[in-house]
Every structure is written in C-alpha cells, then in structure tokens.
Amino acid sequence: MDTQTLCLGVLNRGAASGYEIKKSFEEGPLAHIHEASFGAIYPALSRLAADGLVEYCELPQDKRPDKKVYSITSAGRRALEKALHHPPAADKFRSDFCFILFFAHLLPAEELARLIDARIHWYDETLARMEECEELGEHPAGERFVHGLGLAVYRAARNYLCDHRDDLLRDAAVPADTAAE
Amino acid sequence: MDTQTLCLGVLNRGAASGYEIKKSFEEGPLAHIHEASFGAIYPALSRLAADGLVEYCELPQDKRPDKKVYSITSAGRRALEKALHHPPAADKFRSDFCFILFFAHLLPAEELARLIDARIHWYDETLARMEECEELGEHPAGERFVHGLGLAVYRAARNYLCDHRDDLLRDAAVPADTAAE
DNA sequence: ACGCCTTATATCGAAACGATATATACTGAC
DNA sequence: GTCAGTATATATCGTTTCGATATAAGGCGT
Known part of the structure; x- marks a missing residue:
C-alpha cells in the first residue's frame, strides 16, 4: 500500500x-x-x-x-x-524483539527477563489504552472489526509471554559469566 | 535491526x-x-x-x-x-488487509467475504506448516519460544476472523449497487 | 515445445526511513 | 529561574531498502 x-x-x-x-x-x-x-x-x-x-x-x-x-x-x-x-499484499511483520529472543542462548538470564517483562508491560499499557478508546463513541463496523482483531492478537501475545516467560529463562539462559566470555 | x-x-x-x-x-x-x-x-x-x-x-x-x-x-x-x-526497536506491523477492512463500509459484501475467507485460508495453511515443522528435530529454547509466540498469535487472529466474520458482513457491507455508485 | 518455477548473483531506479533544520511555546526539574 | 525536554508544524537530505529486472541454466508440467 x-x-x-x-x-x-x-x-x-x-x-x-x-x-x-x-x-x-x-x-x-x-x-x-x-x-x-x-x-x-x-x-x-x-x-x-x-x-x-x-x-x-x-x-x-x-x-x-x-x-x-x-x-x-x-x-x-x-x-x-x-x-x-486491489488484492492486499501480504502483511509485513518485523520484530527486533523476536529476533533477539530467537538467540536467547547468547544472552544472560537477567537480560532476557528484562526484555520480556518490558514487552509484557508494553502490551498491558497498549491494551489498556485500546480498551479505553473502545468505549469512546460510535465507530463504523470496519473500524470496530479491525480494533477487535488487534485486541485479540495483542492479548494472545501478552498471555503467551506471561505463560512461557519462566520456561524460557529456565531452558535458554546461560550463566552470566559464560555469556560475557 | x-x-x-x-x-x-x-x-x-x-x-x-x-x-x-x-x-x-x-x-x-x-x-x-x-x-x-x-x-x-x-x-x-x-x-x-x-x-x-x-x-x-x-x-x-x-x-x-x-x-x-x-x-x-x-x-x-x-x-x-x-x-x-541493543534495546530492540518497536515491532513494525503493516497490513494492507487491516487497512482495507478498516474501510469495510466502502466495499460490497461479497468482496469482504472473499477477503476474510482468503485470509482464514492463509492462516490455516500457515499454521499447518508451522505445526508440522514443530515436530522436526530439536530446537534451541529461544527458537521454540518465538515459534510458540507466532503460533499463539496466528491462532488468535484466525479464530477472531472466524468468530466475527459474519458480524462484519451483517453490519458493514453496503449493497452492491450503492457501492458501485 | 513452450512457459513457468527454482537456483543463484547482481544491479538499478524509485520509494521510504531516520535524522536533522527551523521556529515557537509549554512544562517539569533542579 | 533557566534549562532540558516535549509538542506542534513543515520540509529536506543522505542512506537504506524495496521491488523489479537482467542473466543464466536446468527441471517440470501440459
């Protein structure tokens, strides 16, 4: 577009x-x-x-x-x-966050934790703002639909991060000294 | 990045x-x-x-x-x-699909239906391929984590589209003749 | 037989990004 | 009190990236 x-x-x-x-x-x-x-x-x-x-x-x-x-x-x-x-082009998604987590085994545990917690916090704030603007006034059906899709996706991402945060920290993180090497 | x-x-x-x-x-x-x-x-x-x-x-x-x-x-x-x-830059998401649906009231019902059904089909195929590659071999914890996040988000998007497709078609679509005007 | 897909590198024009310049005013910190 | 930072507003500029195309060879389907 x-x-x-x-x-x-x-x-x-x-x-x-x-x-x-x-x-x-x-x-x-x-x-x-x-x-x-x-x-x-x-x-x-x-x-x-x-x-x-x-x-x-x-x-x-x-x-x-x-x-x-x-x-x-x-x-x-x-x-x-x-x-x-015009038929829509494929969605483009680019995430430094995901790219970094993909190489979680190269990062110390505290940094992974900071990264994920910051992202959960971002989702919480963003979702709060989105839910808030939901109440304000009437919106066309298309806008409501897309808004709802965004909410559904962000909630799913947030919940996944909360549910699997500790698994990643347990399985992937290297001790701080090996990481620094 | x-x-x-x-x-x-x-x-x-x-x-x-x-x-x-x-x-x-x-x-x-x-x-x-x-x-x-x-x-x-x-x-x-x-x-x-x-x-x-x-x-x-x-x-x-x-x-x-x-x-x-x-x-x-x-x-x-x-x-x-x-x-x-380096602290990751914000995720970038760009969707012609969402942009078009945002203006659903400017499109005829059949076109909206085609658009959403095609996207559900894309999610089904993509999810099947992702679930399949999940079984193949061992992966580092970071890769598994990111893969799982992708699955969670895509499933949420797919389910939202299935659940709300008919609502949108009912509420937003204009009759074919008014749209052509 | 002909077109299309895949493998493979490379380049080119057009578009977009990200930062900066310019200008004014408000706001919070020290 | 001033000094940095943020907000409003337009515009440009260098660098990067996109998207398409060129080139080349073989496979695959109809």
Missing part, C-alpha cells in the same frame, strides 16, 4: 495536516495497522494535490507554526475506493 | 549463500520475524566480508549457477552478540 493511498484513507475520515496524518498512524484507530514517515507523507501529499485528489488551505496559527489542512476531493474518494479493491 | 545483523544471525545458525539467507526469512524458523530483499542482502554481505565479520568460499556447482557460501567469523559472532544487547 503506497503512502498516497494511506493518506487518502486518513483524509477520508476527516481533514488533517501532514503532521496529524502521521500522528493518526501512531495513536488513532489506525495505529498499528500501517505507518509512514514525514519523508514519505509530505511528498505524497504534494503529489496528491498536484493530481487533484486532495486540496488544502493554509491556515496561520498564532503561537503555533502555520498549518496546511488537507481534505479529500471526490476524485480522491474515487481513487481510494479503487485502491481498496 | 539492520540487514547486516540480520545476516549475521542467519549465518550464526550455519553457513549459507545470499539466496539461502533470503529464503530463511521466507520459510525457515526465522520466517515472519524479519525480512530482507536481495537488494539489501547482497550489499550487506559485501560490507560484512570487507569488515571481516564473515568469510566466503566460491563454489562452482554443476547444473546450477555458482554459489558464494558465507560463514560467520569469530569477530562476526562478537558483533552479533553486541547487536543483540
């Missing part, structure tokens, strides 16, 4: 600046689904504007830098719908 | 060519954890060789193109261990 379609998707939910589009991939209901950097978003918005798929008005803010608020046009909505019909 | 570390990790499990390293991120026990393209792997291997972290011997194969079999050096092992101690 190219950054232009990603931006159209966000703008289809309401007008936003480049900065706010980035945030919506970090916090909003689209968080954890996709991501894009400023270096991808700003050029994408320029191209979208040049193609007439979005339009923007510059609004100067006092006490804040100026803002370019983009909104989707009807041509943009058509382009989004068209892109949505 | 940079591609060089990724390559060192694979090579730490045994000597391999660039082609085999790529495959190990697609099929082997490292599948679904990380990924890298040829355009990232070959330059990474060159840099690793220049830095003395890996070495290779060219072996001409009959009936096949020549192969450069890379193996990790002791300096490479030290570099890998050092990299493993």
Whole structure:
C-alpha cells in the first residue's frame, strides 16, 4: 500500500495536516495497522494535490507554526475506493524483539527477563489504552472489526509471554559469566 | 535491526549463500520475524566480508549457477552478540488487509467475504506448516519460544476472523449497487 | 515445445526511513 | 529561574531498502 493511498484513507475520515496524518498512524484507530514517515507523507501529499485528489488551505496559527489542512476531493474518494479493491499484499511483520529472543542462548538470564517483562508491560499499557478508546463513541463496523482483531492478537501475545516467560529463562539462559566470555 | 545483523544471525545458525539467507526469512524458523530483499542482502554481505565479520568460499556447482557460501567469523559472532544487547526497536506491523477492512463500509459484501475467507485460508495453511515443522528435530529454547509466540498469535487472529466474520458482513457491507455508485 | 518455477548473483531506479533544520511555546526539574 | 525536554508544524537530505529486472541454466508440467 503506497503512502498516497494511506493518506487518502486518513483524509477520508476527516481533514488533517501532514503532521496529524502521521500522528493518526501512531495513536488513532489506525495505529498499528500501517505507518509512514514525514519523508514519505509530505511528498505524497504534494503529489496528491498536484493530481487533484486532495486540496488544502493554509491556515496561520498564532503561537503555533502555520498549518496546511488537507481534505479529500471526490476524485480522491474515487481513487481510494479503487485502491481498496486491489488484492492486499501480504502483511509485513518485523520484530527486533523476536529476533533477539530467537538467540536467547547468547544472552544472560537477567537480560532476557528484562526484555520480556518490558514487552509484557508494553502490551498491558497498549491494551489498556485500546480498551479505553473502545468505549469512546460510535465507530463504523470496519473500524470496530479491525480494533477487535488487534485486541485479540495483542492479548494472545501478552498471555503467551506471561505463560512461557519462566520456561524460557529456565531452558535458554546461560550463566552470566559464560555469556560475557 | 539492520540487514547486516540480520545476516549475521542467519549465518550464526550455519553457513549459507545470499539466496539461502533470503529464503530463511521466507520459510525457515526465522520466517515472519524479519525480512530482507536481495537488494539489501547482497550489499550487506559485501560490507560484512570487507569488515571481516564473515568469510566466503566460491563454489562452482554443476547444473546450477555458482554459489558464494558465507560463514560467520569469530569477530562476526562478537558483533552479533553486541547487536543483540541493543534495546530492540518497536515491532513494525503493516497490513494492507487491516487497512482495507478498516474501510469495510466502502466495499460490497461479497468482496469482504472473499477477503476474510482468503485470509482464514492463509492462516490455516500457515499454521499447518508451522505445526508440522514443530515436530522436526530439536530446537534451541529461544527458537521454540518465538515459534510458540507466532503460533499463539496466528491462532488468535484466525479464530477472531472466524468468530466475527459474519458480524462484519451483517453490519458493514453496503449493497452492491450503492457501492458501485 | 513452450512457459513457468527454482537456483543463484547482481544491479538499478524509485520509494521510504531516520535524522536533522527551523521556529515557537509549554512544562517539569533542579 | 533557566534549562532540558516535549509538542506542534513543515520540509529536506543522505542512506537504506524495496521491488523489479537482467542473466543464466536446468527441471517440470501440459
């Protein structure tokens, strides 16, 4: 999914600046689904504007830098719908955490414990935030569905880490002195 | 996690060519954890060789193109261990599938059904392959742990899709004629 | 026989990442 | 009180990575 379609998707939910589009991939209901950097978003918005798929008005803010608020046009909505019909590419998952744990036998026990506990803590916090935003207001069925999928997956990951943490520490960890060697 | 570390990790499990390293991120026990393209792997291997972290011997194969079999050096092992101690970056998950379903109200019911059923089918096949490779031989505790985490998460995702598929189709789908408009 | 898949390395243009520059204001720590 | 850090906001830049293609040889199916 190219950054232009990603931006159209966000703008289809309401007008936003480049900065706010980035945030919506970090916090909003689209968080954890996709991501894009400023270096991808700003050029994408320029191209979208040049193609007439979005339009923007510059609004100067006092006490804040100026803002370019983009909104989707009807041509943009058509382009989004068209892109949505393309068969989705395979999910991409990349985890340094899993990669490191894969080599658990190269790390001392305390470090493994820290790593796993930090991740459990991250899941607890993330799940709390997600459950909280669940109560706020009405959401379209698609958003609810994806939100529920995220919850189910994160809960499963969290529970697995809690249930098997001690097994890993027992079976994999090397004594601190051998690891340092 | 940079591609060089990724390559060192694979090579730490045994000597391999660039082609085999790529495959190990697609099929082997490292599948679904990380990924890298040829355009990232070959330059990474060159840099690793220049830095003395890996070495290779060219072996001409009959009936096949020549192969450069890379193996990790002791300096490479030290570099890998050092990299493993760095605090892991946040997991990156990118799903066109979820992004599309997020806008379920823009798609006709049959298309949503096709999309979800195809994904359930993918999970079934992937899970079967993962459960199968579970039986084969002994694996280090770290590998078993990560494998188990993957299984837990994929099962949760699959079950969620099965359990909520019909809810989504009922609540979100627009009639085919309004969608086409 | 023809196309397609697999094995294998390598490169190239386009895209994206991650960091940085710039500017202003608020907030918490010492 | 000031000094660092965070937040809002856009933009660019070097480096990395992606995705496709080139090249080459053999197997496999219809």
